[in-house]
Amino acid sequence: MKNFPAMVVTIMVAILGIAMDGYNCKVVQFIFGDSLSDVGNNKNLGRSLAQANLPWYGIDFGNGLPNGRFTNGRTVADIIGDQTGLPRPPAFLDPSLTEDIILENGVNYASGGGGILNETGSLFIQRLSLYKQIELFQGTTELIRSKIGKKEADKFFQGSKYVVALGSNDFINNYLMPAYSDSWTYNDQGFITYLMETLEAQLKILHSLGARQLIVFGLGPMGCIPLQRVLSTTGDCQDKANKLALSFNKASSKLLDDLSTKLPNASFQFGDAYDVVNDVITNPYKYGFNNSDSPCCSLYNIRPALTCTPISSLCGDRSKYVFWDEYHPTDSANELIANELIKKFGFGQPAAPSPSPIVAPSPEG
16 A cells, blocks of 8 residues: 555546656647737727628638638638648637647737737737737746746747747838838838847747747738739839838848847748749739739729628639738638748648638628
C-alpha cells in the first residue's frame, strides 16, 4: 500500500493529459489582423461600423449563416491552417472562449477596420488596432501562465505559430483619405517609414511575449479592389495605391529579415502574394475566374455598395469571382492566395487536406 499515492498521481496525470515532464501542449496559432482575417471579433463589437454580421456573408461556410468573416467562405489564415494541420483559432471576443480552448486552438484577435496604427479606421468607431490586439494577447499569456505555470506557458507560446496580417487599412482607411491627418502630415516614403517603425516596435513586443515563429502577410494590389476601381474616373486600378503596397511589402520584407537576425531564436518570415494576385486580376480566365473587377455581392447596379446585405444581389457563380464585396476576396480567391503562400513558405501538406466549401446556390436561384 506504500505505492498507493504514486499510483493515484500516475492515474491523475493520465486523466488530465499532463506528461510527467510537463504540460502536453499542442501547436496552435495566434492571429493578428484586419477584416481579411477577422473570424468574429467585430461581430462582438456592438458599436463597430465594420461588420460582416448580415447575410450573405458566410453563405458558403458551415451552416451558411454570418459568422464574422468578411467573405462568403474561408479566410486565407483559415485555409493555411487547414492545409498545415493546425486548428482554427476562435475569435478572442467569442463569449465561449476559455483557457482550455486557447490551449487546444489558439486565438484570433483580428478586427475589421484595424490597422498597424492606432488612428487607422477611426471612422468605423470600434475596431481593434494591432497595439490593442497585442495588449489582449498579453492578457492571454498571463491567463495561460496562471493555469499551467510559467515554464509550461513559455514553452507553449514559444512553440506556437503567429500570423500578423495588417496594413491595407493604414492606406485605404487612413493615409489615402483626406479625413485623416496622416494624409497631409506625411509624404509616401515618410508614411512607410512611420508604419515600419511602428510595426518593428509591435513585433518586438510579440517576441518578448513568446512569439518565435511568426509570419507577416504582405499586401496585394489594393488599388485594384472594386472600391478603388469604382472611385477612379476610368474604372482602372489606382496606380498610387498599388505602388504604396509594393513599397510596404519591400520595407516589411527587409524588416522581417533584420528582426530574424537580431532577436534571439526568432524565425520571422514575410509572405508576399502580390504578384500572383495581380496576375489573377489581370488574367482571371487563366486561373478559372471570369470576373476580377467587380464584387459578387452588390446592390444591383448601385456602386459602391460598400457592404453585402440581405437585399444585395449575388453573382450566379461565386467561385468565378475574385472579389466578394467591394473590399474582400471570395473563398476561391483566398484559396489561391493561401496556396501561393504555402508554396512560398514550403509548408508540408497534411494527408487529407481540408476541402473547400460546397457552394450553395445563389438566393436568386
